[in-house]
Amino acid sequence: MSVYDFAVGQTNPETFPVEAFKQAAIRAIENEHEMFNQYPGALGHLRLRELMAERESQREGVPVDPHKIAITNGSMQSVTLVGQALMDGHDDIVITEEFTYIGTISAYKGIGMEMIGIPLDEDGMRMDALEDTLARLAKQGRKPKFIYSLTTYQNPTGTNMPLQRKQELIRIAAAYDLPLVEDNCYGDVHFEGDKVPSAFALDESPNQIYIGSLSKILAPGVRLGYLLASEPMLTRIVSKRFDAGSNYFASAVVAEFYRNGIWEHCEVTNPVLKHKRDLLIGALANTLDDICVWSTPVGGLFLWLRMPDDVDMGKLVATAGERNVFFMPGAVFHVQNEQVPYIRLAFGHVPDHLIEAGIPILAQCIKESRTSNEARKFSSLF
Ligand SMILES: Cc1ncc(COP(=O)(O)O)c(C=O)c1O
Numbered sequence: 001m002s003v004y005d006f007a008v009g010q011t012n013p014e015t016f017p018v019e020a021f022k023q024a025a026i027r028a029i030e031n032e033h034e035m036f037n038q039y040p041g042a043l044g045h046l047r048l049r050e051l052m053a054e055r056e057s058q059r060e061g062v063p064v065d066p067h068k069i070a071i072t073n074g075s076m077q078s079v080t081l082v083g084q085a086l087m088d089g090h091d092d093i094v095i096t097e098e099f100t101y102i103g104t105i106s107a108y109k110g111i112g113m114e115m116i117g118i119p120l121d122e123d124g125m126r127m128d129a130l131e132d133t134l135a136r137l138a139k140q141g142r143k144p145k146f147i148y149s150l151t152t153y154q155n156p157t158g159t160n161m162p163l164q165r166k167q168e169l170i171r172i173a174a175a176y177d178l179p180l181v182e183d184n185c186y187g188d189v190h191f192e193g194d195k196v197p198s199a200f201a202l203d204e205s206p207n208q209i210y211i212g213s214l215s216k217i218l219a220p221g222v223r224l225g226y227l228l229a230s231e232p233m234l235t236r237i238v239s240k241r242f243d244a245g246s247n248y249f250a251s252a253v254v255a256e257f258y259r260n261g262i263w264e265h266c267e268v269t270n271p272v273l274k275h276k277r278d279l280l281i282g283a284l285a286n287t288l289d290d291i292c293v294w295s296t297p298v299g300g301l302f303l304w305l306r307m308p309d310d311v312d313m314g315k316l317v318a319t320a321g322e323r324n325v326f327f328m329p330g331a332v333f334h335v336q337n338e339q340v341p342y343i344r345l346a347f348g349h350v351p352d353h354l355i356e357a358g359i360p361i362l363a364q365c366i367k368e369s370r371t372s373n374e375a376r377k378f379s380s381l382f
Pocket of ligand 1: 074101213224
C-alpha cells in the first residue's frame with residue numbers, strides 16, 4: 001500500500017547525483033587521504049569554505065571572505081552554537097517568528113532559552129509586532145539576546161521577506177543593538193522571482209550572523225552546513241564547539257563534487273522541485289479550494305495550509321494516518337505549541353504520482369474531520 005509522506009522536509013532522492021558523487025569520493029580519497037589523519041579544527045575544510053564563500057558571493061553580489069566561514073555539522077549545529085555563545089544566564093530570550101523550524105525550537109528550549117514568537121503575514125515576520133514586542137521588553141528592562149529569522153522560504157510557512165521589510169528588520173535589530181541571525185538553510189532552493197539579498201549583504205555590522213547548509217541543495221546525510229560571521233562574533237561562536245571540527249572526509253567529497261561550480265546541480269534539482277510544488281498546488285486547488293487557503297512558496301520545500309477552525313486536528317491526524325497520509329500539524333512549529341488550524345505539507349521528496357494521489361485522500365480526511373460543511377469564511381493565509 002502506498003505511503004503519502006508530506007511530513008518530513010527532505011530533499012528529492014530522485015535527483016541525488018549518485019555517479020558524480022561516487023567519482024568525487026574517489027578523487028577526495030586519492031587527493032586528500034593524508035589530511036584524514038588530522039583533526040579539521042574549528043573552521044574546517046578550506047576548499048569547501050572557499051566554495052561556500054563563492055556560493056554566497058555569487059548569489060549576493062558582494063565579496064565573501066572564506067576566513068569568515070566555519071563549516072558545521074549541518075546548519076543545525078550553527079543554530080545551536082549561536083544560542084550557546086550569546087546566552088549568559090540572564091534574560092536568555094530569543095526572538096523568532098511565531099512559527100519556526102521545529103529543530104530550532106528544540107535546540108533553543110533545550111539549552112534553556114525563552115522563545116518569544118512574532119506573528120507573520122504573507123511577507124514573513126511582521127515588523128510592527130516586532131517593534132511592539134521589543135519596546136514592551138525594553139520597558140520591563142529586558143533585552144533579548146538575538147533575533148533569529150527565517151527570512152527566505154520560511155519553514156514552515158513558505159513566506160519570503162521582501163527587500164524593504166528586510167531592511168526594516170536590520171534597522172530595528174540595530175536600534176535595539178541585537179545580533180540578527182538569518183538562517184538561510186533553503187537559500188538556493190529557488191523556483192521563481194527575484195532573490196532578495198541576505199542581511200549580511202545589506203549590512204556589514206558584526207552583529208550579522210548568517211547560517212547556510214548543504215542539506216537542502218545536496219543531501220542532509222552529508223551533515224554539512226556553515227556559519228558566516230565577522231570577528232569577534234565568529235570566534236565567540238565557534239569557541240562553543242568542542243567537537244574538534246566537522247567531518248573532513250564528507251567536506252572533501254562535497255568540495256570535489258562542486259569543484260566546477262555550485263549551480264549546475266541546483267539547475268537540475270530546482271525545476272524538479274518546482275514541478276512538485278505545482279502538482280501539489282494543482283491538487284489542492286482541485287480538492288480544497290472551497291474550504292482552505294495555502295501559500296505558494298517561491299522556493300524551499302514546504303507549503304502552509306490554513307484550514308477551517310472546526311477541523312478536529314486529533315481526528316485529522318488519526319484518519320489520515322489510517323490511510324497512510326502523513327503531514328505536520330501546525331502546533332509543532334508554534335513557539336508556544338499552540339493548537340492552530342494549520343498543517344505543513346513537505347513536497348520535496350514525494351514522488352509526483354503520490355502527490356497527485358495523496359492530496360485527494362488528505363482532502364477527504366480534512367472534510368471528515370470537520371463539524372460542519374460550511375464554506376470557508378477567510379480568504380488570507382494568516
Ligand atoms: C530552517 C532550518 N534550519 C536548519 C535546519 C537544519 O538543517 P541541517 O542541519 O540539515 O542543515 C532545517 C532543516 O529542516 C531548517 O528547516
